[in-house]
Amino acid sequence: MKNKNLLIGLACLLTVVAVLSMSTKSQKPVDEAKFEVIEIGTGGAPHWSPDGTRLAFMSGGWLCVKSADGKGEIKKVAEIRPDFLEWMSDSEFVVYEREYPKAESIAVMPRLSIKRITIDGRITPVVRDTTFSKTSPPKITKPMVLPDGTVGYYECEGEFKDWQCKIFKIIQQGKLSSESAKKQLRAITEPYPDGDIWLESIDKSIRKRVTNNKKFSFPILSPDGTKILLRFAGLVLDLEGNELSRLAPDLPKRVSKGLLAYFVEGTWGPDSKKVLYMVDIEDGHDVYDTDIYIVNVDGSQTLPIAATTDEKEAGASWSPDGTRIAYVNGTTGKIYVVKIR
Amino acid sequence: MKKTLIVAFWLTVVLVCVNFSLSFGYYYVCIDPGHGGSDSATVGPIYGVFEKDANLTVALLLKNKIEYYIYPVLMTRTIDTTKSLHERVEMANTANDGGPVNYFISVHHNSDNDTSVNGTETYHCDTAYTDSAFGYQSRGFEEMYGARDSTFAKKVRLVLRDSLQHTYRCSPQHLCGGPGPCCMKCWYVLRNTIMQSTLSEASFITNPWVEYQFYHNTDYIDKEAGAISEAWWSTYLMGGLGLVKDAYSTGLGCDYGGLVGVSDYVSWNFYGLMDTVDSPYEGCWLMGEYYYLQAVTPQYINGHWRTFHHWAHLVPWQEPWEDPSEIHYEPFWEIMVPAEFDYHRYVAYFSGGPYSAQVDTPNGYQNWNVGEQRNIVWNVSLGADSTSLVDVFIDREGGAGGYTEELEDNIWAGWGGFTWTVTGDYSTHCRIKIVAYDRADNSAWDVSDNDFTISAAGNNNPVIEGHLHCKDPQEECNECIKYGESFTLEVDAYDPDGDSMYYEWYCIQGEFPNEQKCDTTAENYVVYAAPAKSKDPLEDLLSVGVIDVRGGQSWISGMLGLYGAETDCICGDLNSDTYLNSADIVFLIDYLFKGGPAPFPLEKGDVNKDCVINSADVTYFQNYMFKRGPRPECGWICP
Numbered sequence: 001m002k003n004k005n006l007l008i009g010l011a012c013l014l015t016v017v018a019v020l021s022m023s024t025k026s027q028k029p030v031d032e033a034k035f036e037v038i039e040i041g042t043g044g045a046p047h048w049s050p051d052g053t054r055l056a057f058m059s060g061g062w063l064c065v066k067s068a069d070g071k072g073e074i075k076k077v078a079e080i081r082p083d084f085l086e087w088m089s090d091s092e093f094v095v096y097e098r099e100y101p102k103a104e105s106i107a108v109m110p111r112l113s114i115k116r117i118t119i120d121g122r123i124t125p126v127v128r129d130t131t132f133s134k135t136s137p138p139k140i141t142k143p144m145v146l147p148d149g150t151v152g153y154y155e156c157e158g159e160f161k162d163w164q165c166k167i168f169k170i171i172q173q174g175k176l177s178s179e180s181a182k183k184q185l186r187a188i189t190e191p192y193p194d195g196d197i198w199l200e201s202i203d204k205s206i207r208k209r210v211t212n213n214k215k216f217s218f219p220i221l222s223p224d225g226t227k228i229l230l231r232f233a234g235l236v237l238d239l240e241g242n243e244l245s246r247l248a249p250d251l252p253k254r255v256s257k258g259l260l261a262y263f264v265e266g267t268w269g270p271d272s273k274k275v276l277y278m279v280d281i282e283d284g285h286d287v288y289d290t291d292i293y294i295v296n297v298d299g300s301q302t303l304p305i306a307a308t309t310d311e312k313e314a315g316a317s318w319s320p321d322g323t324r325i326a327y328v329n330g331t332t333g334k335i336y337v338v339k340i341r
Numbered sequence: 342m343k344k345t346l347i348v349a350f351w352l353t354v355v356l357v358c359v360n361f362s363l364s365f366g367y368y369y370v371c372i373d374p375g376h377g378g379s380d381s382a383t384v385g386p387i388y389g390v391f392e393k394d395a396n397l398t399v400a401l402l403l404k405n406k407i408e409y410y411i412y413p414v415l416m417t418r419t420i421d422t423t424k425s426l427h428e429r430v431e432m433a434n435t436a437n438d439g440g441p442v443n444y445f446i447s448v449h450h451n452s453d454n455d456t457s458v459n460g461t462e463t464y465h466c467d468t469a470y471t472d473s474a475f476g477y478q479s480r481g482f483e484e485m486y487g488a489r490d491s492t493f494a495k496k497v498r499l500v501l502r503d504s505l506q507h508t509y510r511c512s513p514q515h516l517c518g519g520p521g522p523c524c525m526k527c528w529y530v531l532r533n534t535i536m537q538s539t540l541s542e543a544s545f546i547t548n549p550w551v552e553y554q555f556y557h558n559t560d561y562i563d564k565e566a567g568a569i570s571e572a573w574w575s576t577y578l579m580g581g582l583g584l585v586k587d588a589y590s591t592g593l594g595c596d597y598g599g600l601v602g603v604s605d606y607v608s609w610n611f612y613g614l615m616d617t618v619d620s621p622y623e624g625c626w627l628m629g630e631y632y633y634l635q636a637v638t639p640q641y642i643n644g645h646w647r648t649f650h651h652w653a654h655l656v657p658w659q660e661p662w663e664d665p666s667e668i669h670y671e672p673f674w675e676i677m678v679p680a681e682f683d684y685h686r687y688v689a690y691f692s693g694g695p696y697s698a699q700v701d702t703p704n705g706y707q708n709w710n711v712g713e714q715r716n717i718v719w720n721v722s723l724g725a726d727s728t729s730l731v732d733v734f735i736d737r738e739g740g741a742g743g744y745t746e747e748l749e750d751n752i753w754a755g756w757g758g759f760t761w762t763v764t765g766d767y768s769t770h771c772r773i774k775i776v777a778y779d780r781a782d783n784s785a786w787d788v789s790d791n792d793f794t795i796s797a798a799g800n801n802n803p804v805i806e807g808h809l810h811c812k813d814p815q816e817e818c819n820e821c822i823k824y825g826e827s828f829t830l831e832v833d834a835y836d837p838d839g840d841s842m843y844y845e846w847y848c849i850q851g852e853f854p855n856e857q858k859c860d861t862t863a864e865n866y867v868v869y870a871a872p873a874k875s876k877d878p879l880e881d882l883l884s885v886g887v888i889d890v891r892g893g894q895s896w897i898s899g900m901l902g903l904y905g906a907e908t909d910c911i912c913g914d915l916n917s918d919t920y921l922n923s924a925d926i927v928f929l930i931d932y933l934f935k936g937g938p939a940p941f942p943l944e945k946g947d948v949n950k951d952c953v954i955n956s957a958d959v960t961y962f963q964n965y966m967f968k969r970g971p972r973p974e975c976g977w978i979c980p
Contacts, residue, residue, distance in 0.1 A: 165438040
């Protein structure tokens with residue numbers, strides 16, 4: 001018991017040191033009492049396992065996994081080059097790769113493939129498209145993980161003008177039956193990327209118009225299916241297209257000569273009550289700073305999670321239970337987990 | 342309870358929704374007009390043209406040109422709106438049902454504090470990975486091609502040079518490796534898009550001429566868009582083999598591939614922008630049956646319809662690829678599937694280039710000796726079938742002779758040059774011309790930008806002694822040169838080999854002396870009538886070349902001043918009071934060490950005529966005043 005108290009004390013001390021360290025560089029105040037920061041390792045944007053106990057990330061060309069509490073070693077799972085990576089279950093991943101044939105010409109198109117990778121590194125091909133060329137669009141899309149856990153991808157057909165991806169092929173069934181899973185909805189815009197918002201079923205058999213004669217982009221349906229967030233505008237709408245709130249009404253804004261701050265990559269919290277987003281500061285050519293915030297869905301209580309002025313914190317994602325946020329410091333490459341008390 | 346509500350919601354939606362689906366098509370190219378909305382970027386100096394507007398104008402024209410090739414284009418913005426770089430990247434990376442577009446082009450314009458600056462920069466990114474925020478995704482093609490794929494960036498630059506007469510510009514720290522000009526910097530949109538991407542800064546909006554074009558909406562804008570379009574399709578659509586189709590058997594039966602002799606599954610792989618008519622894209626091709634092939638290519642290049650040359654042939658599948666034994670020179674070809682091969686390849690090549698040519702070496706100022714082996718180097722954008730050839734010519738009169746002397750012909754352009762054993766007459770005015778052409782006689786040419794020299798082997802250059810100076814004993818050359826007077830310049834030189842020599846005089850800058858007198862080949866250069874007096878002193882950089890008859894040469898330059906007022910011509914009268922006294926020494930000391938006013942003209946301070954104004958001039962003057970040293974002189978001509 002004494003040792004446990006000692007460890008807790010040490011952890012608290014480290015936490016305070018870590019938070020103080022953050023706050024010394026911070027332009028915006030961080031509520032130290034709300035955070036505990038755990039360093040995970042070095043790599044790219046982290047992905048939470050479905051049970052919230054581990055994080056997967058790319059590091060040095062390897063798919064790596066480490067415990068989300070920062071303990072233990074980093075496990076190298078497989079050497080891959082994915083365009084898309086996500087957990088399918090607590091012991092398996094789905095990845096999407098684009099492999100360029102060994103050719104002299106830059107005019108070739110890549111071979112597309114979807115693979116499953118177990119936590120032990122066993123790779124199983126799911127599907128491969130070798131017909132993708134300059135005159136033939138791809139026959140498959142990258143995989144999707146649906147809200148119920150179903151994993152699948154689209155099969156596509158047609159030429160460029162009439163290319164369609166309608167047949168959803170399930171790789172792994174989730175909580176719902178196959179047919180029900182395909183009726184799950186997602187928010188899209190038509191035309192892409194700026195257009196009216198529609199709710200569309202995964203099998204594209206069902207569509208419902210949300211807005212009329214508007215120009216929105218990158219909508220996401222909330223987990224409870226009641227609201228829509230515009231990922232790059234910070235705007236929250238109801239399913240009738242009415243504006244509910246603006247999460248960062250001052251963005252975009254000029255922060256200095258030539259530099260503007262933008263709301264980017266908003267993502268719903270698991271409870272649909274909070275939104276995680278990032279703020280990029282850029283000049284139209286490059287991004288010079290990225291900070292991470294969470295905010296209530298009504299736009300109140302904006303809380304900086306990682307907001308230093310000299311380092312780019314990005315790639316943030318919610319843990320499945322909504323109590324932690326993992327992100328990567330794009331400047332140092334270090335991955336952190338922040339506990340929100 | 343919550344789950345029940347969610348399912349109920351979905352079911353409700355299912356019940357009220359209409360069952361239909363629309364197609365979005367496949368976005369082939371993403372065009373990104375840089376900046377926009379609150380981010381105006383650069384502003385033109387005269388009319389206040391915003392870079393964001395120029396970018397959008399060019400991008401919309403570019404969209405039309407690429408869609409001409411039937412490829413749908415995604416725009417990151419079509420109006421003046423604010424978009425983050427992150428959102429632009431996301432658009433390109435996820436445009437096709439979550440998948441990326443094939444190509445990304447970011448359209449920008451440049452700026453510089455110096456409004457005279459103009460030119461083209463095109464950037465590509467050599468890193469294999471995206472930002473960590475994007476999960477360190479591999480960008481694939483960089484790894485495959487050694488992270489050096491700058492072809493498109495180079496072509497944009499080359500086409501812009503040819504169509505707009507733009508110079509090339511790239512900051513030294515951004516120059517990419519390898520042959521040919523391009524810029525390498527991983528701007529955000531370049532390193533984070535996961536397809537072939539480039540960022541073009543076609544011209545400088547801070548240049549008043551460029552700004553004028555945008556303000557008045559001239560056809561220049563269309564040329565910018567046309568150059569990018571041409572570079573795009575010639576790089577990505579026409580690049581490589583120009584292969585129209587592979588037909589191969591997988592041996593799995595007709596529906597899934599079939600053994601030749603029974604039926605043959607035909608799979609079409611297009612590596613050029615071609616199409617077929619009256620022939621199946623896929624299906625069973627029966628041995629002994631006849632089929633039509635047709636190669637169709639776009640024929641509108643750089644604002645002109647051009648003739649293309651098609652042919653096709655049938656050869657057995659072979660690795661490595663070898664030249665075909667049978668060539669058919671028409672775009673249509675009725676072929677019979679033969680029985681003797683298991684694998685067949687049908688190929689249609691076409692000629693679509695070359696689009697540009699550039700002499701890299703010799704491009705001026707080289708000195709080559711007869712008998713040496715020298716490399717003549719060029720940069721030619723190859724035709725679509727990569728079979729362009731080059732003829733090489735030389736002119737020894739600075740181009741005035743019409744390049745009638747051919748050095749070599751029918752060299753494959755892809756070699757990038759050839760080694761020439763220098764021969765022929767000596768000349769200091771040699772220029773090389775290359776003419777690149779393809780089988781349809783599409784051609785491009787270039788000549789050396791400046792003269793180079795061919796001289797005899799082992800020949801020594803003339804030796805110049807001392808500075809360029811006024812000729813003695815003509816008195817006027819020891820006096821101040823004034824407006825309206827005549828004077829004579831000379832250079833002292835000899836040839837170690839005893840060759841006879843001649844002289845070439847050049848005015849390098851300024852308006853003095855008279856340009857027409859600069860062409861003399863005399864040893865002495867006489868300026869018969871200096872210009873009439875003007876309010877300010879004039880100066881001009883003069884150069885003289887001493888050239889022997891075997892091509893050896895040496896050069897020297899000097900700055901010549903011409904002054905007006907009589908008092909300007911009293912050497913040593915630094916304070917212009919017409920007297921030489923200690924006050925002039927004080928004046929010089931004040932100028933040198935105390936921030937006092939400068940002598941006027943400045944050269945008057947060079948009293949020891951060593952072409953430098955320093956404490957040695959003070960000492961010289963003091964020696965004159967107090968130790969009977971030589972009289973102050975005027976440093977009229979300095980190198």
